[in-house]
Structures are given as structure tokens and as C-alpha cells.
Amino acid sequence: MATAMKQRPAETDLIQSKENQQQNMVLHVKNLEIFYGEKRAVNGISMDIEKNSVTALIGPSGCGKSTFLRSINRMNDLIPGARAEGEIIYDDLNILSEQINVVALRKEIGMVFQKPNPFPKSIYDNITHALKFAGIRKKSKLDEIVEESLQKAALWEEVKDRLHKSALSLSGGQQQRLCIARTIAMKPTVMLLDEPSSALDPISNAKVEDLIVELKKDYSIIIVTHNMQQASRISDKTAFFLSGDLIEYDITDTIFTNPSVKKTEEYISGRFG
Amino acid sequence: MNTKTADRIATGVFYCIALIIIAILVSLFYYILVNGLKNISLDFLTTPSSNVRAGGGIRDQLFNSLYVLVITMVIAVPLGLGGGIYMAEYAKPGKITDTIRSCIEVLASLPSIVIGMFGLLMFVNLTGWGYTILGGALALTVFNLPVIVRVSEDAIRSVPRELKEASLALGITHWHTIKTVILPSAFPTILTGIILASGRVFGEAAALLFTAGLSTPRLDYANWNPFSATSPLNIFRPAETLAVHIWAVNTQGLIPDVEEVSSGAAAVLVLSVLIFNLLARWIGSLIHRKITATK
Amino acid sequence: MEKVSSAKDRLLKSGQDWLGGEFRGKALVILCAVIMISATIAITIFLGTKGLQSFIKDGISLIEFITSKTWNPTDKANPKYGTLPFIFGSFAVTFLSALVAAPLGIGGAIFMTEISSSWGRKILQPVIELLVGIPSVVYGFIGLSVLVPFIRENIGGLGFSLLSGTIVLSIMILPTVTSIATDAMGSLPGALREGSFALGATRWQTIKKVLIPAAMPSLLTAIVLGMARAFGEALAVQMVIGNVKNLPSSLLDASATLTTIITLNMGHTTYGSVENNTLWSMGLILLVMSFAFILLIRYLSARRKL
Numbered sequence: 001m002a003t004a005m006k007q008r009p010a011e012t013d014l015i016q017s018k019e020n021q022q023q024n025m026v027l028h029v030k031n032l033e034i035f036y037g038e039k040r041a042v043n044g045i046s047m048d049i050e051k052n053s054v055t056a057l058i059g060p061s062g063c064g065k066s067t068f069l070r071s072i073n074r075m076n077d078l079i080p081g082a083r084a085e086g087e088i089i090y091d092d093l094n095i096l097s098e099q100i101n102v103v104a105l106r107k108e109i110g111m112v113f114q115k116p117n118p119f120p121k122s123i124y125d126n127i128t129h130a131l132k133f134a135g136i137r138k139k140s141k142l143d144e145i146v147e148e149s150l151q152k153a154a155l156w157e158e159v160k161d162r163l164h165k166s167a168l169s170l171s172g173g174q175q176q177r178l179c180i181a182r183t184i185a186m187k188p189t190v191m192l193l194d195e196p197s198s199a200l201d202p203i204s205n206a207k208v209e210d211l212i213v214e215l216k217k218d219y220s221i222i223i224v225t226h227n228m229q230q231a232s233r234i235s236d237k238t239a240f241f242l243s244g245d246l247i248e249y250d251i252t253d254t255i256f257t258n259p260s261v262k263k264t265e266e267y268i269s270g271r272f273g
Numbered sequence: 274m275n276t277k278t279a280d281r282i283a284t285g286v287f288y289c290i291a292l293i294i295i296a297i298l299v300s301l302f303y304y305i306l307v308n309g310l311k312n313i314s315l316d317f318l319t320t321p322s323s324n325v326r327a328g329g330g331i332r333d334q335l336f337n338s339l340y341v342l343v344i345t346m347v348i349a350v351p352l353g354l355g356g357g358i359y360m361a362e363y364a365k366p367g368k369i370t371d372t373i374r375s376c377i378e379v380l381a382s383l384p385s386i387v388i389g390m391f392g393l394l395m396f397v398n399l400t401g402w403g404y405t406i407l408g409g410a411l412a413l414t415v416f417n418l419p420v421i422v423r424v425s426e427d428a429i430r431s432v433p434r435e436l437k438e439a440s441l442a443l444g445i446t447h448w449h450t451i452k453t454v455i456l457p458s459a460f461p462t463i464l465t466g467i468i469l470a471s472g473r474v475f476g477e478a479a480a481l482l483f484t485a486g487l488s489t490p491r492l493d494y495a496n497w498n499p500f501s502a503t504s505p506l507n508i509f510r511p512a513e514t515l516a517v518h519i520w521a522v523n524t525q526g527l528i529p530d531v532e533e534v535s536s537g538a539a540a541v542l543v544l545s546v547l548i549f550n551l552l553a554r555w556i557g558s559l560i561h562r563k564i565t566a567t568k
Numbered sequence: 569m570e571k572v573s574s575a576k577d578r579l580l581k582s583g584q585d586w587l588g589g590e591f592r593g594k595a596l597v598i599l600c601a602v603i604m605i606s607a608t609i610a611i612t613i614f615l616g617t618k619g620l621q622s623f624i625k626d627g628i629s630l631i632e633f634i635t636s637k638t639w640n641p642t643d644k645a646n647p648k649y650g651t652l653p654f655i656f657g658s659f660a661v662t663f664l665s666a667l668v669a670a671p672l673g674i675g676g677a678i679f680m681t682e683i684s685s686s687w688g689r690k691i692l693q694p695v696i697e698l699l700v701g702i703p704s705v706v707y708g709f710i711g712l713s714v715l716v717p718f719i720r721e722n723i724g725g726l727g728f729s730l731l732s733g734t735i736v737l738s739i740m741i742l743p744t745v746t747s748i749a750t751d752a753m754g755s756l757p758g759a760l761r762e763g764s765f766a767l768g769a770t771r772w773q774t775i776k777k778v779l780i781p782a783a784m785p786s787l788l789t790a791i792v793l794g795m796a797r798a799f800g801e802a803l804a805v806q807m808v809i810g811n812v813k814n815l816p817s818s819l820l821d822a823s824a825t826l827t828t829i830i831t832l833n834m835g836h837t838t839y840g841s842v843e844n845n846t847l848w849s850m851g852l853i854l855l856v857m858s859f860a861f862i863l864l865i866r867y868l869s870a871r872r873k874l
Binding site for chain 3: 276277284288295302353354356364373376385391395398415422446477479483517519520523536542549550
């Protein structure tokens, strides 16, 4: 695991002083609690998420990390009985508030899911689907955004000759990059990735990881992952969750080489989970 | 008797039961088709029926059946689809949803004759329309609505959750997601269900006796003005459908060739239902293939 | 991604959102749901008030209506409105046809799920679906032209009889019973079978001692749904049962049911007359019975959850 970290591009220049970081935050989570009915899935966590960086959420299954991720763009609203207390501050607004227009929120905080879920439409339509709804009608503009997003998702070269073929004809890895591309097309600020490469083969996985590192230039990325090598390879900061608690949250290097909590060390060294 | 023997006897009995069921269907179809097909000719399908003389056809009844079906579906499909969308996407668990579910259950279990009586009260007497195609279609809508609601609700619920989440996560409203992502995915299943329901509507008679009536005015097929009394398209005229015709000639008819006319008409009816069934399967698989096409 | 407008403008709900498609769409589907509720309520109220008129307005005694054996509404001097023979007829054909269809339907279901699922799926399943598709007037017509003469010549009586009605209804409800029973048997956990086979039970012992008892509430639901269909069926029965107003004394006697009397007389009686009103009261009995069947099915499905 240590060698895996060494292979990572040097990121020390990205890690700034504490004061700088405070101004460089995109999300502030304060005492967030999430309930499914009576059951509490997330127990009052607080953390700040950095702009233009990759934050990894790790922990065993059922630890609350995905629940937390899904609360950031209010996808938990879809689950009957789910409710959140506390605050997630984004752009000076508590996005958990009743007053928030979740539709507008999800345009700015996009999400990519574990299983590639392209629409059963053409590659082109997968990307323009949400754009058209957002009111962009001009063909030239749409073409431009489609190309740009596919370029950014490193998919353009592979699909540029078959944009109007069904998205379901793509391989799993390509489908997942298409899903990333269609999220990019909405020009979000934050991208939430829920185990985006766990369903993919190793080569596709590597491509998606490279892409994530590339994307942090433009976006703030929060990624849930079961794969600790992946967290250590691509993330700047890592948060370790256990049974709904945030156990430790620090710079990825520190978490993986010198964690301050015993539980973290046990988990990353594979003793449980 | 040892258990092995008992097991063998029981297995034999179950095979017999299966064979009996198959034999019932085969003999029914054999009877309908053998007796019916020899009475079906182009002439039979294109001549109007006669009240007293032999040699009448089923032209108007066939047209009426199709027309009543179309009008019914024009009303029932949007309503049922809307109800299905509501139940699958908007209804929250609670009293109101339970009430609606009970209503669907009640509507689904009403005998069709009772629906016909309600139609008589509402669409014939209360509105003062008399026996009309529209009244028949509305009664059949009541009869058909629960089926379409269920079919659409089930179809919408079986759309993968991932697709819905994908659309919502892109900042698309719930309604637009329903229109552009969920309904297209659920469409083949819904269409299959609607076509199967059409078969049921096509053969329904009891709900139509007191609503669309037992007679058809003299129709002029060249008259396409839907407001003219002799136009086949007029929805405010009485219309005897094929299924009602079979019942009427058998129970109150005066024509000498009852057997020929009704076996021909029965064959047409059963063949139509068969076609609806096959069509539903074929379209379902066709669209399914097109949507999940890998090329 | 320069955001010109402030977060408040972009992210807070505003009145405009509610004028958009979301609101219209939701209103539309709620309207559909409301129409369904209204239709159900309207049916209950309209048929309820209309059906009660013969008791309220025409002063017929409810007790007499459902217990008297004499139906003679056309006797000007002394009309009699006893519907017992029709109520009896309805229940008789319903129970008798369930008695025939239940073993066949459940047997067919067991054949499909336990004995030969490949045959079942390939042949029996489509057979059942085709049987569902045959319109009831066609069943009635075949009953009239094959069954009635057959009974008249080989068994006795006029042919138009309770027996004919029962046979026609049995065949009509067979697919209902079979398909629901198949679902019930198919949804039993596989562990039940494995557990029983592991104890050395034969297939028949497993079916009899384990599977049928486990599926019993659902199997009863299947039978009740079949009975509900039989009770409400009108035209097919009307074509073969003979429609006489007397209580039958044997299976070969002609008889009548509530539905057949309604079907037969609704057209020839004057709307609003006493005789016509009694037909609506019979319709009300059908409505009440269909509520009763629903309650019975609910009771059975509540037992299934235990």
C-alpha cells in the first residue's frame, strides 16, 4: 500500500496551510444527523470539504458514508422516512433547508452512481437530456457541450464516430465515463461519486481514477470507496466512517501512514470491515 | 398403500388435471374455429345484419366493437396512466393512498352487469343521452380503469431505480423525469397491458347491454361527419357490438340462421382476442429489443 | 463556472417553480386519482339509493324480498317480490362452480410449480392465458349450442339447468383460480420443499403436508376471487340456465340467478316502476356481495402475513 501511495503524483503543493484551507472550503458540514425512520444512520458529524480537491469517504459497509454522500444533493429525499438534521452549508446556504429548490441544487451538486446508469438513449442524448431541460435548445451549443464534456471525461476519442448509437452499446467503463460526462455537462461545482468504479474491470477502473484526478482541477470531488488503494491513490483528504460516526478525517497521507485513531489503523490495515 | 405408490398416483392425477385443462381449451377452440371459420366470408364481414331474415352479416357490429374500443381507450388510457403514475410516483403511504387502493380494488371487483347498471343510471338516464357509444365507452372505462392503473403502476415501479436517480441527480424535475425517462422505459410493458386489456374490452357485453344498446341505426359509411345521425363516427348513436350481437341473436333473435351467425361472430371475436394477445407479445418484445439493442 | 447570481437566487424555492411543469404534472395525476375515487363513490351512492327505492318508496319489505319464494311482479292485484330463488340460484352456481374449479385450478397450479415446470410454462401457462381471453358470451354460446343439448339428450331434463350454468361458470373461473393459485404456490420459499425432501418425504407428501397448508390462505383467495367472478357473471349463465322463477329442486332443473333476472328484465320494464326498482335492489345485492368478497379477500390476505 505504501508503494501505491508513492506512485501518486506529488500533491504536497496542494496541501496548504490551515488558514488557507478555511477559505478554500466548498461545504461545511455541522452536526449532521441522518435518520431512516427511527434508526439513526449518521450520528452528528462535522467536517469541511475542500474546493478543487478529492475527498474520499471510507469505512465498512453500512457505516453511513453513502448515506452522508446522498444527503449532500438531497438524493435521500427519495427514500420514504429518511430525514436529516444539522447543517450542510454550501455557498452560505443550508442545503438541508425546506426552502431549498432541490432541482436547482442538484444541477450544482452532481452525482455519479455505483452502477453505470446511462439512459436507454443515444450517447448524444444522454448528455443533452438534462441540458435541453435546462433550456439549451441550440444545436450548435449542444454539440459544443457534448464534445467538451466527452473530452473532459476522456471518452471523446472512443465515441466521437458513434454519438448517435445507443449508450447501452458501450462497455461498463465507457458507460461510467459517459455518466461522468453527462454530469460534467451540467457544469456542477461539486461532484459526488458513489463507488464509481467498483462495478468495473481493472483497466476501466484505472481510467476512471485518472479521470477523477484530472477533474479536480475544475470540480470539488467527494468519492465514496470501498477500495483503500483507490482512496490512497486519488484523494487529497480521507474521512473514515464507522457505525455512523466520523472517526478520523485528515490528509490522505496521514490517514494511511500515521492515523491518530486506533480504529482507523485497524481498518486500513484490513483487520476488519 | 405405501408412500411411493401414493406419490405415483398423485403425480398421475396432476398430469390428468393438466390434460383436462388443455383438453378444455383445445375443444373450445376446435369448436369455435371449425364451426365458425366456415361461416366467415368477406360477405359475412361486410353485410349489415338482419333482424328477421337469414344471411345477415356483422359489418356494423364489427365496426361498433372496434369504435367503442377506441373511444374507451381514448378515455381510459390517459386516466389510468395518470392514476398509475400517481400511485407509483407521488402517493405517500397513508390513509389517502389506502383509500385509492381500496377504490381500485372495488372497481376491479364490480361485476360488469353492475357497471352496466351504473352506466344506465348515469350515462343513459341522468345525462338524457339514451343508448350511446359514448355511454358504453364510459361504462367500459369504469370496467377497464383498474386494469390500466395496475398495469401502469407495476410497469413504472419496475423501471430500475438507477435510471430515475440518474435523471434526478442531473437536476431534472420529478415530472420531467417521469415524462422523459420513466415512461419511455415503462412503455413496452404498459402497451402490452393495454393491448391485453383491449382484448377484454372487445369481448365485453354485459356492461354494454344497457349503455350502448342492442341496436344500430342504418349507417352510411361514406358519411364521415361525426355529428350526423347516420355517420358511423357519431358517438351519440346506439351501437350493438359483436359480443352483444352474439348474446342478442341467441336469446332474443328471430333470425333462422342463429347458429351460423353466432358461430361466425364468435370465431371473429375469439380470433380478434387472439390477435390482440399475439400483438401484445410481439410489440412488447419488439420494443424491448429496440430499447435494449446493443447495436 | 462563474455564478453571477447569488446562491439565494439560484437555490431557494420561488413562486415560479410552482408554475412550472412539476406542478401541472402533479395536479394532472392527482386529478386522475380523484376521478377514480369519485367514480367508486358515485357507483356506491347511485346504486345504493336506487337499489333502496323499492323498500323506501314502494314499501316492499326487505325480509320478504330476500326470504320469500314467490316472484310475481306482474300480478296486478297481488304482486309478489320474493327473490329467494334468484339469490339461491346465484349462490348455488357460485359454490358449485367453485367446487369444480378449485381442485382443477389448484391441481393445475401444482402441476405447473411442482410437477413439471417446463411443460407448465410452455403449454399450460399459454392455455390459461387463452382461456382468460375468451369472452363470456362465447362461453355462453358454446354452452347453449353444445352443453344444453348434450345434457338434454344424455342426462335428462330440458338441458337449461343449474348444471349447465355450473359447468359454464366452472370453465370460466378456472383460469382465474389457476393463475392466482400458481402465483401462490410459486412464491412459497424453496426451503420449505428442501426441508421436507431432506426429511425423506415424497413429493406428494411434501405437497399435501407442507406446501398446500403453507399456501392455504392464498389458495383460498384464489377460490374466493373465482367465486366473485362467478357470482357477478351475467350473460353466459343467462344463456344456459333457463331463467325460471321457481326454486330448483335438482341440478337438472332450470333456475335463475340475480344477474340473469336483471339482464333479462331490465330492458322490458319501465324505468321507475316497482318491478324495475326491484331489479335495482337485486343490483344492490350484487354490489354488497362484491364488497363482501373484498372483505373476505382482505381477511385472507391478513392471515397470510401471520
